[in-house]
Amino acid sequence: MNVRVMNAAVAKTVAPDKPAAAAPAHIAATGLAVDFPLEGRKQRVLNDINIAVPKGSFVSLIGPSGCGKSTLLKVMAGLVTPSEGTMTVAGLSPQEAVNARLIGLVFQEATLLPWKNAIENAAFLLMTADETIKKSEAFDRAAAMLKLVGLDGAEKKSPSQLSGGMRQRVAIARALALDPEVLLMDEPFGALDAITREEMSECLLDIWERTNKTIVLVTHSIDEAVFLSREVHVMGTGPARIIETLPITVPHPRTEESYSDPAFTAAENRLRSLLIESHKKGRR
Amino acid sequence: MTDMTAGSPAASWASHRFWRGLYNVLPALALSVGVVVVWEAVIRLFKVPTFVLPAPTAIVESLIANWGSLAFAAQATALEVLFGFVLSAVVGVLVALVIVRFERFGRALYPLIVLFQNVPKVALAPIFILWFGYGLAPKILLIVVIAFFPVAIDMLAGLQSVEPSFVSLMRSVGASKSKIMLRVRIPHSLPHLMAGLKVAITFSVIGAIVGEFAGANQGLGYVIQFASTQLDTPLIFAALIVVSVLGLAFYYIVEFAERWLVPWAPKFDPIHSAG
Incomplete structure (x- = not known):
């Protein structure tokens, strides 16, 4: 509850329960929860996830390790079945979307x-x-x-x-x-050095602008999330959930100069304080 | 040495490679020659009886004198090794595929295989002779029970070594389990399989010799056993040399096949592996 109250104080923040934009959601989750069996007991790895990704948008999921961001991506890809709630991709269930070849996946390892x-x-x-x-x-x-x-x-x-x-x-x-209509990326640049990362970010942004795919990116990097996304979903642990959705207002086209844009710095600072806070909570 | 590399470009490259190769085997060669010289000297100096330990020269003499019968025996042994090895490879691969594909059955089968691996196979040789006589069949069977295990274990490790994200990737385009097996798991396991086959081929030679010890009327194992009853120690050693050369030849055939089949496999360097 505290989080909710605090969120209301930030003008730019969109309440996580409401759909983010008027555009029809391309990827939508309502009341989504995932349980994994752990030593015979059920362990809740995702709780009450509500997310709406507009068609053609670029959205990032960011959060501390173990916050379930990769699991959420796997639910979108039809690799993990939700225990509660629904997930739709282009109006279909993730499994149907897989069969219709709507989903492209990229992992940290190039495999x-x-x-x-x-x-x-x-x-x-x-x-x-x-x-x-x-x-x-x-x-x-x-x-x-x-x-x-x-x-x-x-x-x-x-x-x-x-x-x-x-x-x-x-x-x-x-x-x-x-x-595919949707590109799902799980820390695709996580194993690369800093300069290559920035190069790849620019490359990905260019691809997104040219192909107009809906992209969901899981990342650890605040820079990367702000530079690439229209919207960043910040996830927290215990129980894993979305704690805030932050629209990124850095103007397009984004270039090297975007890193010093005031909107960039503001978003970066906001994300950093949210992550530090959720990190502290996770440790408790 | 560099003077010798002069000449036409192709020749200089070849001779360069030749000298490099020679340089690489030189330490092993020098050590071998040293051991043989010391061996010969010790036999002559202390007048060791030939039936206890023959001098290298005596072994070579016996090798030349018995060349015909040794070659004939080598042919018989080679045939056993070939059939036994191929069958071991087939059985090993099938066992691994069944364990991975039919998980529940695999859970039942795997402990039995490991248990069976702990039965001393050499002790099975007399039983196989009892069942199948002195022919080819008991030797092949003995080779299979000895040599299928490394193939199965390495193949199994290879099939399981595929990165989980690769399986996810295949599932994300709706690929079935069989398709993932055929296109990703099996090709991924080939370098592991080749490692298993290299162990299996050396086991196969051992299996053939042990099978011939237990009961045979031909083959190098039979020659060794026959020679020992005659106290013809030089012939025993001559036969051992032929066995070693045969084993080495088989090993290099498998290694050559590995380079040809899985050129992407990481190169194995036993000396520098730690570096």
């Missing part, structure tokens, strides 16, 4: 097949999802996506010849080759 080169990896999921697609068509699409992520010319390289950042670009191209 490329070491025996396939870049373009074969980029085409791999598309060819797995669609058995009827011609190899040439799949490869054309994969090549186009590799170009989009800035990897043209590296099509024939094997994963061991690519840097961490380049491998992650292939993973993004692989997800985009499916032409």
Whole structure:
């Protein structure tokens, strides 16, 4: 309750219970809860999640470790079944959305097949999802996506010849080759160094602007969340839930200069204090 | 040495590689020559009877004198190893696939396999001879019970070593369990499988020799046993050399197959592995 009262004091904050925007939600959760079995008992890892992601938006989930942000992403991807409440993606259940090939996934590890080169990896999921697609068509699409992520010319390289950042670009191209409506990313740049991270953020922003996908990003990085998102959902532990939804008003197009924008700094400070607070609570 | 690399570009590259290769095997070669020289010297100096320990020269003499029968025996043993190894590989792979694919059955099967692994296989040889006679069958069976285990265990480790996020990725495009198995798990397990096969091929040679000890009328194990009843120690050693060469050849065939089948597998360097 305290959180609710405190939230009301911040003018920019949207109450988490209400849909964030007037636009129809592309991804929506109501009263969502997830229990995992732990040593024979049920452990609640997500509680009363209400979230609405407008179509074509870029939304981040941020919070301390163990706050269930990855689990929430997995529910969206149909990999985890909710124990209570509902989750819809484009009006469908996540499992239906998977079958309709609406979902693209990117993880922290690029998880490329070491025996396939870049373009074969980029085409791999598309060819797995669609058995009827011609190899040439799949490869054309994969090549186009590799170009989009800035990897043209590296099509024939094997994963061991690519840097961490380049491998992650292939993973993004692989997800985009499916032409999904929704791109779900779980700390995609978590294993990269700071400069590569910023480079990849700009690349991702560029992809989002060009493809108009709905993107949900799970991240630990405040910078990354503010730079990329339209809206940041801050999650807290015990029980894991969304404690605040913060719209990011930094103007588009966002560039290197955006980092010093007053709106950027304000959002950054707000997120930092929220995270510090929820971190302290988590420790208690 | 660098002078010798001069010449046409192709030749200089080849000779460069040759000298590099020679340099790499030089320590092992020098040590081997040293051991042989000391061995020969000790035998001559202390006049050790040949039936106790023959000198290297005596072994080579026996090797040349008995070349025909040794080659014939090697052929018989090689056939047993080949059949036994291939069957071990098939059984090992199938066991691993069944354990992973049918989880509940796997839970029942796995402890039994581990239990069976602790039965001394050498002790089974007389039973197999009793059941199947002196032919090829008991040797192949003995090889399989000895050599399928490393294949099964390594394949199992390989199938389970796939990153969970990869399985999630496949599930996110609606891939079935069988499809994940076929496209991701099995190819991922190949480097592990090859490691298991390398252990299995050396076990196969041991299995064949033990099988021949227990009862046979041909093969290198039979030659060793026959020679020992005649106190023909040089022939025993000559047969041992042939067994070693045979085992080494089989091992390198598997290693060659590994390089060809799984070029992406991390290279195994036994000396520098810690660095």
